[in-house]
Amino acid sequence: MARVKWLAAPSSPAWLEQAIAQPELLLIDHAHCERKAAGVALQLMFRYPSEVGLAAALSPLAREELEHFEQVLQLLQRRGASLRSLPAPAYGSALTAQVRKGEPQRMLDSFLVAGLIEARSHERMALLAAHSPDAELRELYGELLASEARHFGLYWLLCEERFGREATVERLQELAAAEVAALTGDLAAADQVRMHSVGVDLVS
Numbered sequence: 001m002a003r004v005k006w007l008a009a010p011s012s013p014a015w016l017e018q019a020i021a022q023p024e025l026l027l028i029d030h031a032h033c034e035r036k037a038a039g040v041a042l043q044l045m046f047r048y049p050s051e052v053g054l055a056a057a058l059s060p061l062a063r064e065e066l067e068h069f070e071q072v073l074q075l076l077q078r079r080g081a082s083l084r085s086l087p088a089p090a091y092g093s094a095l096t097a098q099v100r101k102g103e104p105q106r107m108l109d110s111f112l113v114a115g116l117i118e119a120r121s122h123e124r125m126a127l128l129a130a131h132s133p134d135a136e137l138r139e140l141y142g143e144l145l146a147s148e149a150r151h152f153g154l155y156w157l158l159c160e161e162r163f164g165r166e167a168t169v170e171r172l173q174e175l176a177a178a179e180v181a182a183l184t185g186d187l188a189a190a191d192q193v194r195m196h197s198v199g200v201d202l203v204s
Contacts, residue, residue, distance in 0.1 A: 009201060011120075011127060015200075021193075024079065025194075026194070027075065027076055028084060031069055034066070034072060035066070037117070037151075038069065040114050041059075044110060044111075045062075068147070086194070087192070089196055091183060091194075094178070095116065095182060098113065108159055108163050108171055111155045112168070113175060115156055116152075116175060118151040120196060122145060122148035159172075184200055
């Protein structure tokens, strides 16, 4: 699979093996991820209501994330499973902690963190689309790839339009290193696997 440019290191074979072994758990977590992604887009719209063009860019993204949430929810229901709370990995909070407090740095960091999460989701869904033994799951993840790529591309454009390419690239490199650090380590137990649980290949 082609490397995703945003990411400083690819996911590990160990993560893929763990994810494939717990398909229902990953689907439940995936549903939560789509819901949270919609929430992030809405949160940014409310935080920056006067930012020109932002609502027009993020409103369709939020709707699409909710459509994906519903799609995963329907698949869970067809399989006799239901949405339930899951302990979240430290990934999201670790990245949020990197966001600077003052503006406009907060805006840049918020866009880049959202984009990095979308980029990692895209990369891992591509792995599942290619390698899952479950044909229904391969189809689901394959269907979502184009939109996930479009989402992290949109966050990149929002940054570049407002902060320029040089500043965007420089800060992205710093945050991408933090993103890899948040995914470094070994899974403590099989039932802790998530879409964004630890598992990166630091050698490749």
